[in-house]
Amino acid sequence: MEEAQMVVEVVKSKEHGGRIRQCTICNQRRAALKRPKTLEQICRECFYGVFEEEIHRVIVDNQLFKPGERIAIGASDSTVLAYVMSELNRHHNYGLDLFLLSVDEGITGYRDDSLETVKRNEIQYGLPLKVVSYKDLYGWTMDEIVKMIGLKNNCTFCGVFRRQALDRGAALLKVDKLVTGHNADDIAETVLLNILRGDIARLSRCTFITTGEDGPIPRCKPFKYTYEKEIMQNLNQQLRMHTLRGWITSPLNAFIPWLTVKVFSTINNAGIYSPNAYRGFAREFIKDLERIRPRAILDIIKSGEDFRIATSTKMPEQGTCERCGYISSQKWCKACVLLEGLNRGLPKLGIGRSRGVNGERNKDVKQTGKKNIESKQCGTLDF
Numbered sequence: 001m002e003e004a005q006m007v008v009e010v011v012k013s014k015e016h017g018g019r020i021r022q023c024t025i026c027n028q029r030r031a032a033l034k035r036p037k038t039l040e041q042i043c044r045e046c047f048y049g050v051f052e053e054e055i056h057r058v059i060v061d062n063q064l065f066k067p068g069e070r071i072a073i074g075a076s077d078s079t080v081l082a083y084v085m086s087e088l089n090r091h092h093n094y095g096l097d098l099f100l101l102s103v104d105e106g107i108t109g110y111r112d113d114s115l116e117t118v119k120r121n122e123i124q125y126g127l128p129l130k131v132v133s134y135k136d137l138y139g140w141t142m143d144e145i146v147k148m149i150g151l152k153n154n155c156t157f158c159g160v161f162r163r164q165a166l167d168r169g170a171a172l173l174k175v176d177k178l179v180t181g182h183n184a185d186d187i188a189e190t191v192l193l194n195i196l197r198g199d200i201a202r203l204s205r206c207t208f209i210t211t212g213e214d215g216p217i218p219r220c221k222p223f224k225y226t227y228e229k230e231i232m233q234n235l236n237q238q239l240r241m242h243t244l245r246g247w248i249t250s251p252l253n254a255f256i257p258w259l260t261v262k263v264f265s266t267i268n269n270a271g272i273y274s275p276n277a278y279r280g281f282a283r284e285f286i287k288d289l290e291r292i293r294p295r296a297i298l299d300i301i302k303s304g305e306d307f308r309i310a311t312s313t314k315m316p317e318q319g320t321c322e323r324c325g326y327i328s329s330q331k332w333c334k335a336c337v338l339l340e341g342l343n344r345g346l347p348k349l350g351i352g353r354s355r356g357v358n359g360e361r362n363k364d365v366k367q368t369g370k371k372n373i374e375s376k377q378c379g380t381l382d383f
């Protein structure tokens, strides 16, 4: 709840002996909020300007796109990524063909609400929408999976299936790249988790702004340096605009389902169905650090970026799944192993240390007694 209440601290208009604080950017309007990232006190107009401008700079500096490319936007609960991508594409003439791509995990009362939002975005931003569902791709909804496996471990299914579903949807759309709304908080959290778990392979790649360049469809994260609190502030503004335009009857109508998901996932520490305590601790720790030092999130990302793997460390070799052809460092990809378990009524197959199709228990511990660096799962540690 704190995130929702403290989106961006509103600056009291009269401070220090009744003087009105001016926006430190335009020096004309009254400051209305304090940027979580820099603590600058600025007006709303300048906030929306710098918010988009910073993302534009990240896109340009990292050469994320080329004119003429087809780009799928991974669209889940929040509309900010779709909005920012379509605005920047228009304002800065990126020349991109944008599409919305949504994965329906089959979670009653959650995804059906957010799919409504995505369908609204299709109309508002004039972007074609493709929805792919777990049911169609795998024959199982998350509701059905949870019924079989329970609440424990289901984040493994959700994360692995979603990742592959996004790739499959992107392939159906024949796009060149997929963008996701992973933000600075997500990345800092993942850096920390990978350090805590000693997952060198993932640690080395989790800060990349583009991943999967050697695979079928590269993924980019234009919000890599954007704070979650600022994304939420932007979402608030969009909902106000949508209400003014009559697209929704009240910001609350759209905000409440989204907030419910956020609160639910905060309680569950990672996702609506996922009691992933480890990620929750990392999240809380980062929030504490941010309170003391607002730049902490960016500093953790920087540490992850500067991390170098010793050349003597053995890294997993990427191949393809013998069953479905998806990228995999094992005989079968994780999704096929999990699916095999579900279909055989052995849902724990492929989870943790149970013996899987790939003989994972054997491979978990090498002859040296050291853990295989690819073997540990904790929700989504890859982007």
Ligand SMILES: Nc1ncnc2c1ncn2[C@@H]1O[C@H](COP(=O)(O)OP(=O)(O)OP(=O)(O)O)[C@@H](O)[C@H]1O
Residues within 6 Å of the ligand: 073, 074, 075, 076, 077, 078, 079, 081, 101, 102, 103, 104, 105, 162, 166, 179, 180, 181, 182, 186
């Ligand atoms: N069901 C989905 N369909 C399409 N894209 C998804 C889906 N779930 C996640 N993504 C993509 O992955 C990104 C990060 O997902 P994550 O679950 O961490 O956050 P989220 O709370 O669902 O996302 P957001 O609040 O940005 O919408 C999302 O911003 C989105 O781009």
